Amino acid sequence: MNRRRFLAASALAGSAALAGGAEGAAPEGAGTTPPEVTRILAKYVVSAKPADLPEPVRKEAMRTLLNWFAATLGGAKNEAVGIAAAALAPFFGNAQAHVVGRTERPDMLNAALLNGMSSHILDYDDTHLKTVIHPAGPVVPAILALSEYLAGRSENRKFVAGRDFMNALVLGIEAECRIGNAVYPEHYDAGWHITGTVGPFGAAVAAGKILGLDEQQMVWALGIAAVQPVGLREMFGSMTKSFHPGRAAQNGLLAALLAQKNFTSSDQGIEAKSGWANVLSTKRNYAEITENLGKTYEISVNTYKPFACGIVMHPTIDGCIQLREQTHFTPDDVKSIDLRVNRLVLELTAIKAPKTGLEGKFSIYYAAAVAIVEGSGSELQFSDASVKNPVTVALREKVTATADSSVAEDQVRITITLKDGRKLEKFVEHAVGSVKNPMSDHDLEVKFAALSDDVLSSDQAEDLMEMCWKLETLPDASQLAKNAAGKA
């Protein structure tokens, strides 16, 4: 037995903490002792009140919630979610929580898992562009199910007020995005799917806030969340990608439940030598977590996707839809379409002749054509049927794309030459949905309506949208989940 193995083996004995630091090499970069990151974060979230939230933050929370419901309703009937629901059904506990857009009614923990999966399966959810975290994904499912569970208990029934729900949502997103900021981009570049690795922190904080954890319990909840990261980027393109935010929601909720009963963990789950940040990232900028708490809010820079595809294609779709709306022409009128794009567009979305909807998401040529033919870039436009539409196929063959170093990532320069010689031109400076040109409330409502169309009755959809906009005055947040359930 060599020394290293023997040292490691010695750690078997209950509390290696007692044995001090003798048992292994310090991870790279763990030079100076960091501040009490976990405790500082816990102290803040435990004390933060709904009344502390500035008005723009409250507004963004409603927009985040509305967009989350839109994405989740759109994804609810996806095959992946159906498979997971069928696999888990034999193990469901009591009917405690609704599943958005579906008819199952499982226990709270399984509802959180399924709702988190639905929210991400279409890649149509919100994005914290600084870290590419999808902030609402792990957080909303945890507190949505928890609110319903607490309201439905026969003993100790508790109604979670909308403003407390909002506060928990904001704080959960704050925790996960700040932790993400501290390790991005190295953590993401290493191969972690960051939404699933920071998500447990977000869900634990949000659920812990609603459960009324004290500071020490919140510290433990963060520690229990720290040991449960979910998600590798290798899974992009498979059903397992959507599992990441779902399981993250469930893991964080479980962490809060255990901490509430004083299940102990480390006091330094985030910053310790063998804690989350040192083990999962080569970069650790703890100031991103501990500074300006209560002064800045990460939800303020949350964004919402107008189109159901990768962000690189958004400027082109945006510009083509604008040209379609500004000038009357038919696909048949078009002689050629010339796109001057950022070079990443060709690196990532250069499939010339996509055969499936999924391939369509990686074809800038198809994206331009379908935006002109159908005037949209929603999930419908990335269906197998749309990709095979002969009108769109014919138009797609007229599209050329050229990388142009003067074109920024959220820009495109479009020239459509018509057969009659006219040239239609459009320069998109900031694509819709970017931080500088956010989706309007109306845009979000249109997205919501489109994605909920198949799933909810129009009355139900209307009510749910209304509840999101009136979140602060909602007396019982469990109404949200009840209103979002699918028609039986």
Next chain:
Amino acid sequence: MNRRRFLAASALAGSAALAGGAEGAAPEGAGTTPPEVTRILAKYVVSAKPADLPEPVRKEAMRTLLNWFAATLGGAKNEAVGIAAAALAPFFGNAQAHVVGRTERPDMLNAALLNGMSSHILDYDDTHLKTVIHPAGPVVPAILALSEYLAGRSENRKFVAGRDFMNALVLGIEAECRIGNAVYPEHYDAGWHITGTVGPFGAAVAAGKILGLDEQQMVWALGIAAVQPVGLREMFGSMTKSFHPGRAAQNGLLAALLAQKNFTSSDQGIEAKSGWANVLSTKRNYAEITENLGKTYEISVNTYKPFACGIVMHPTIDGCIQLREQTHFTPDDVKSIDLRVNRLVLELTAIKAPKTGLEGKFSIYYAAAVAIVEGSGSELQFSDASVKNPVTVALREKVTATADSSVAEDQVRITITLKDGRKLEKFVEHAVGSVKNPMSDHDLEVKFAALSDDVLSSDQAEDLMEMCWKLETLPDASQLAKNAAGKA
């Protein structure tokens, strides 16, 4: 938006796999394309039959199972397990599976979690010394609960034969230990609690084998397991440490259930650029996973702890018990005890005057004294009461320990000088429980009896031990769990 962020954001779109390798830097060391590690492993476990297992492997499987029950029965009433059971009880599904040594009867997934926790809470479980993985911890709970669920279903009832249970146990341990071999020690040194990070693979393989997954499904199960590592070494000394193998068992079982329904994941969950091994370790020796499958068995080098403390103290306890049994003397007869120990003993277990049972686990002086006074090193000897026993305290003060470079890690040289001038000497060449001096079957039975004493009736304990030794001919493995449940 900088390039890296933008590239990352583009990965939002459904299948980044389609976009090829353009989207991020390759992780360190990912130079040559590895073989199809995940598929090779899946192909092997899917085709391996009970009849393929050599006799010594079958024997070791029984010993591993017996030891797992011993450790789990001993831990079942620990406070941490009680807290977790109470926190989770409101979310239990139908009564599908028993909990070892306890009276709850939750759904299969929650039973796996609780049993995995109990197995590890005393740090008295098995150890694969090459990697310090506790092999049975994540594997047995998954297939124990699964066997009971399948036997208890009203439709499609299925009895898992003991030999199939044994085969699944061996293969699950094979998968997790081989994956551990591929990344140890760098992966462990980085701060991961390896039992919880490789555990989901072990549980997924074992459960998947019992569910009869085909090769592709097994590949997916490994992929779904890959995204759910659990456990940081920072948690050593807190309740969360025991959560790691429990959650790992549950995660692997969940992975197998999803894969059974064709929930897709990557085909290269282990070896891909952004797969488990590249993301969680700087060392990847894939040959450890793919070579000699079906020829060597990692369970053959599994070991079982005779004493409820870190392995560094085992030679001393072993030698002191031997001297006590070989020569009649009382603690009061002793003038001094001199220990010549490997230097790691003093680095890790040098607490002079322990005040609690937990501190006692880190005091070589106490360990020598209590072994002489009580003739054992079980969990009882590391209770607060034993540590405070005045007879032991007085003897402990007569112990000195000196590091000696000629003493190997599993050795000790003990000299007891009696007041009448006699010197008792003992050189322990290989401590009991080491690979070279394994616990005998009888030792394991004594350990089992001691740990089950408080929890099972003696008839129940006798029956359970018998079932472990007759595992291969057991017609219905669900009998194991039923016999291990606590008295109501």
